[in-house]
Amino acid sequence: MTPRNIYVVDDHPLIRKGLCHAINAEADLRVCGESASCRETLHDLQTQTPDVLVLDLSLSDGNGWRLMQQLRAQGNLPPTLILSVCDEEIYAKRLLQDGARGYLMKDEPIPAVLAAIRKILAGHLAFSDHMVARMLQPENAPSVQLMDHLSNRELQVYGLLGQEMGNKAIAARLGISPKTIGTYKSRLRVKLDLRTTHDLLEHARGGYLGDQV
The missing domain is CATH 3.40.50.2300 (Response regulator)
Known part of the structure; x- marks a missing residue:
């Protein structure tokens, strides 16, 4: 063979x-x-x-x-x-x-x-x-359901935030501007129902997701 x-x-x-x-x-x-x-x-x-x-x-x-x-x-x-x-x-x-x-x-x-x-x-x-x-399973965990509403680019930014990368590093990795990363972070907070950037970073690092999945 x-x-x-x-x-x-x-x-x-x-x-x-x-x-x-x-x-x-x-x-x-x-x-x-x-x-x-x-x-x-x-x-x-x-x-x-x-x-x-x-x-x-x-x-x-x-x-x-x-x-x-x-x-x-x-x-x-x-x-x-x-x-x-x-x-x-x-x-x-x-x-x-x-x-x-x-x-x-x-x-x-x-x-x-x-x-x-x-x-x-x-x-x-x-x-x-x-x-x-x-x-x-008939239904996913609420946190995973929220993730389904993210665009592919938003999910990519979310994943890189979870690796503790800053705006400039993420922008360089994805080939877009740091200002655009700030816009994506704002969208992520809204879609994931998170109040602050700190909450978003903790969520991306697994601080919330790990408790809910």
């Missing part, structure tokens, strides 16, 4: 190398390439067609979500498994709508990641057992 090709994108060398090692140890899988950045990934996927792309959302030079959108617009998006520290209950559904085939948190064990890759190779969607159970 010819091994299926997996391309891994993560800006943490230890995580990326560990995952690549685990994939290459499987008889039916092999790493055809790896990257720590959006730029390198865009370059490599002009000439490579991996069977699955394993993608982190936070990269050294940009946002994995935006990278996925760029690849999709170019017609170069492989079946994609998102592997991230960002809360799956907030991001998984939205990333699925944008073309991802699976979403796992980084605290999942390696066997679960390998199983998710194989599910995607078989043409299925891949989520954690927790997320599948959550999707089957």
Whole structure:
């Protein structure tokens, strides 16, 4: 059997190398390439067609979500498994709508990641057992329902605020002005029913969400 090709994108060398090692140890899988950045990934996927792309959302030079959108617009998006520290209950559904085939948190064990890759190779969607159970519930938690009203850009700003990035850093990451980030923060406070910027930052860091999910 010819091994299926997996391309891994993560800006943490230890995580990326560990995952690549685990994939290459499987008889039916092999790493055809790896990257720590959006730029390198865009370059490599002009000439490579991996069977699955394993993608982190936070990269050294940009946002994995935006990278996925760029690849999709170019017609170069492989079946994609998102592997991230960002809360799956907030991001998984939205990333699925944008073309991802699976979403796992980084605290999942390696066997679960390998199983998710194989599910995607078989043409299925891949989520954690927790997320599948959550999707089957008739109603989501109120905090998650509020997140459904955010635009993709608002959700990206929210996620970067959760990483304790300031307006200038977020603006540079997303390619927009710091003033625009201030506008997004105001919109987020209104949509999430938060009174102050401090409340928003605490919410984004999980201070409120963790109690409600």
